[in-house]
Amino acid sequence: MNAELDLALERRIGKRSAAVIEKHLGITTVEGLLTYFPRRYLTRGELTPISELPLDEEVTLIARVLSSSTRHMQARRGTITDVIVSDDDGQQGLRLVGGRDFRGKVPGTLKISFFNGYKAKTELLQGRRALFSGKVTSFKGQLGLTNPDFLILDDDPFVQGDADAGRLAAMPIPVYPATAKLPSWKIQKVIATLLETTDLGSLADPVPEAVATREAFLPVADAYRLIHAPETAADWQRARERFRFQEALVLQSALARRRAQLAAEEATARRPLSDGILAAFDQNLPFTLTGGQTAVGSTLAGELAQDTPMNRLLQGEVGSGKTVVALRAMLQVVDAGGQAALLAPTEVLAAQHYDSIRRTLGPLSGDGLLGGLAAGSGPSVQVTLLTGSMPTAARKQAMLDAASGTAGIVIGTHALLSDTVSFYDLGLIVVDEQHRFGVEQRDALRAKARKPPHLLVMTATPIPRTVAMTVFGDLETSTLEELPKGRAPITTHLVGLAENPGWVARIWARAREEINAGHQVYVVCPKIGADDDGDFSPGEAEPPGLDAEESQRELASVTAVVEHLQAEPSLAGVPLAPLHGRQDPDLKTETMAGFTANRIKLLVSTTVIEVGVDVHNATLMVILDADRFGMSQLHQLRGRVGRGGLPGTCLLVTALEPGHPSRRRLEAVAATTDGFVLSQEDLKLRREGDILGASQSGGRSTLKLLRVLDHEDVIARAREDAQAIVGADPLLAGHPELADAIEKYLNPEKEAFLERG
Incomplete structure (x- = not known):
């Protein structure tokens, strides 16, 4: 059924090009490259000349490289690549802005800086012409761009010859997920060849005809052409809508089929007794x-009480x-x-x-x-x-x-x-x-x-509705939204040591105040000892957005913090103890028992206390290097305080500079105690990761165009269609194209991951 899609790539683009694609992208089939969709599009008609760059605004410009130099940074590790560019007349019409032609103006120059920019260093060579897109900043009174996206245009297959200027100005440029050795424009060139040599008309449509007609979808062949080589923005938008729904329908049909299989299993009914x-x-x-x-x-x-197995997800805030x-x-x-x-x-x-x-x-x-x-x-x-x-x-x-x-x-x-x-x-x-x-x-x-x-x-980690529908789609979901009586509010503060280094002493004085009031304190560290990489939850060890300097920063460890606090004057005489995953089990049990019984007043711990630990007298939590934890993990951790009717306080301590991306996560955690709001924000900041695979954050998603946070309406529509299709035809015998798409899209490992039962 999918003979064309299953063909080896070299059959359609040649052995040499296929070898390059396999080496850098890991793609070996026609289908793999056809579904390697652009991540975004740039429009030539939205260009800005260097002489008219506005400060603090996103701009796109075409320029030619005059010079490029790379130097080591003095204050931190890594390099800076400075690229000097000049306005480039290029092909006629390429610099049209709002219908005006900027040829004839005096060319302007601009400095563009890249931090640790290996790709910029190797690709932005003198004389090369490129399209740059980024935010205009000012340094020492001079305008410039820092780490902008760029696309080499020298070999752009769509700007050769005497193309119509107006058409070129409106034609979007697809930007593909690229590698240092395989830039977007080279991928675009290979895919242009693939579109010419592949029999797109023979491709089967996984979307049932009635659904495709209702949605007014493009035919499959047209959708592939227009997503890779659009002439207008409307072209790629229509193509994306088609493939996005198709992706949602395949996924939801797999889940609906799984639900049908579970419903067909025979379990032992466990009926309640009136006197048991x-x-x-x-x-x-x-x-x-x-x-x-x-x-x-x-x-x-x-x-x-039913003779079919219950398969239910129960979610609820800490303490619900x-x-x-x-x-x-x-x-x-x-x-x-x-x-x-x-x-x-x-x-x-x-x-x-x-x-x-x-x-x-x-x-x-x-x-x-x-x-x-x-x-x-x-x-x-x-x-x-x-x-x-x-x-x-x-x-x-x-x-x-x-x-x-x-x-x-x-x-x-x-x-x-x-x-x-x-x-x-x-x-x-x-x-x-x-x-x-x-x-x-x-x-x-x-x-x-x-x-x-x-x-x-x-x-206890709240799951957004769309994630529940997508990842846990074969489980019925129940949510406990109200907290039991007696739970006190938790106040969370961001403690920035970069701008307030003197606050370190105040943190420990604050801990002593809680202890003097008869309460107890948690201190949480990301590491156990100096030789440790971190005691993180799965998927949380390297939060996204870490630069080289940040990832090598020395983190607070349990052993070092215990040693420091034993010598801290404000905590003199306070019984404290460490707790972490490498300790002898008997010692861990003894330590927790001592803390629960209020014999230990201050517990220095890793995330082993993240879930389930229930000490009602604990009212203060200090999380050191809080930027190294995920948002859901921070939310879980702070849920350990304020459990006994006493108000809880959580201090998120960070040494990062204000404005650092990782501090945004801490600000979000400090701003709300609503776990569902945080889970939405967490997914936005961490990216979806491979939601059908084992990784929990970051990385490239198995989902190509579907985004579980952004496309709730698409997922809901597809789920309704999938339930109707599978309900009428559980084996999908009448929908072989859809069944085949499920088998191809959800290989055994991925479909196993869906089996939450």
């Missing part, structure tokens, strides 16, 4: 559930009460004779869950048999902890309890995934902080059940 452990738990609950907890609990109860909702679901399963497993990302969090759930259950936590009653003492459930660092005897006993059914609720880390761990009747899997786990790990746990188990995925 859950009923006793609800009767003895010392607080009233929020309206949201009650509503979500009712939804879960209904889905657990997700754990209680999950516990009630687990108790319903235990009442029905099944077991529940709670998978946590760290041993600290697993231990916290174990202690918290046993404490919440109170007398209902006992050594009762699975789903049964302890002899003469009413209903109870055994809660078991299983982690990799447990003593051998304790671990063997926990495994025996899980395998025999003695343990109704098993809480653990990755140790639960071991081949040696088995369950008597696993009915419900609860995955906490889902972003820490891959689909393979969840599947390993699912495989331990006799029938497909029910699944509840929890996250």
Whole structure:
């Protein structure tokens, strides 16, 4: 069906060009290069002559390079490449602005600077002609451009010969994602050849005819031509709209097909009992559930009672009460004779869950048999902890309890995934902080059940609706929006040391004030020790926008900060301790117990306290080198304070200069405590990354034109169409082009990532 698209690239553009494309872009097929879409377009009719450059405005100009020089910077690492350019008459009509021709004016000159600009150094050679686009700045009274985008025009295939001036002025220039050795204009030239040699008319359309007609889409062949070689802005816009919807439809159809497959599986129904452990738990609950907890609990109860597996995402702010909702679901399963497993990302969090759930259950936590009653003492459930660092005897006993059914609720880390761990009747899997786990790990746990188990995925990192529709499209979503009573507000401040170096002493004096008031303090560092690269969450280790100097900056480490604070006069006599992932498990447990019991007043930690740690007396958090953490991670961290009805304060400490891009993230975190607002902003600043793959931030997205934040309407329309198509034809037998597109677009690894079940 896609013989033309599957052809080796050398069959259409020649062996030499194909080898260059494969080497620099990793593309080997006709389809790969046809779908290597321009990232944006420049219009020749929007050019500005050098003599009329406006300060602080975005401009586009064509100029010829007079000279280029590169020097090392004195105050920081790296180089500056200074390029002097002059107005260039070039081809007739190329410098039309607002219908006026600027030929005949005295050419102006301009200095353009590139920081660490290897591409500029190698491509902007004397005599070369290029199009530059950027913001005009002023340095020492002289106008210039800094790090502008540029496009070499010497070999622009569309400016050769006697082209019509007016047509050229309006013709957009496609700008492709390029490499240092393969500039955009060379990619454009190769694709122009591909468009001439490929049989575009033979390409099948994955979008059903009725949908394409309703949307008034361009035919596939026309769309490929106009997205790469448009004559007007309307051309590429129409082509993009077509491919964007096509991409959304393929993705949503894959998800709809996955939902249909899940709905066809047979699970064991876990119906509630009127006189079981859950009923006793609800009767003895010392607080009233929020309206949201009650509503979500009712939804879960209904889905657990069905003989098809529940697959639900539960999201809610830190402290919104997700754990209680999950516990009630687990108790319903235990009442029905099944077991529940709670998978946590760290041993600290697993231990916290174990202690918290046993404490919440109170007398209902006992050594009762699975789903049964302890002899003469009413209903109870055994809660078991299983982690990799447990003593051998304790671990063997926990495994025996899980395998025999003695343990109704098993809480653990990755140790639960071991081949040696088995369950008597696993009915419900609860995955906490889902972003820490891959689909393979969840599947390993699912495989331990006799029938497909029910699944509840929890996250305290709010997910924008479009991301939920796209990435978690095969999970139904529930959200806990209200916080339980007693949660105090958290005030967040940005502490800029670059402009206020004297604030360091004030930070520790502020910590002492909290401790003197009877409260406790967290100090969070990005590193454990001097030899460490950082103790970050997956995908957060290198926030985007780091320059060479910033990435090599010495970061605060737990060991160095502990040493410093032990000698800090304002903290004299304060009991403090370190906590990080490399410590002996017993020491970690002992340290957390000491902090929880208020024996340790100040805890210097890495992000191991990011989730689940619940110390009500902690009111101040100091995050050092806060710019090295992602926004969602900072939001999670600060959620550790203000949990006991006492107002919380979070200080985001950074040494970066004002105006640095990474400080914008900190300003956004300080400006709001609304996790959903932050998650939207976080995605904008971090870029979407490969949302269908393992990476969580930055990088090139698998999605080519679809942006989950910007195109909610497109995703929603495509989702509706996909549900209708798959609902009427689950196997897509009547839509072979769409089925084929799903197989090509979502290779097994990517489709596996969609399997959130």
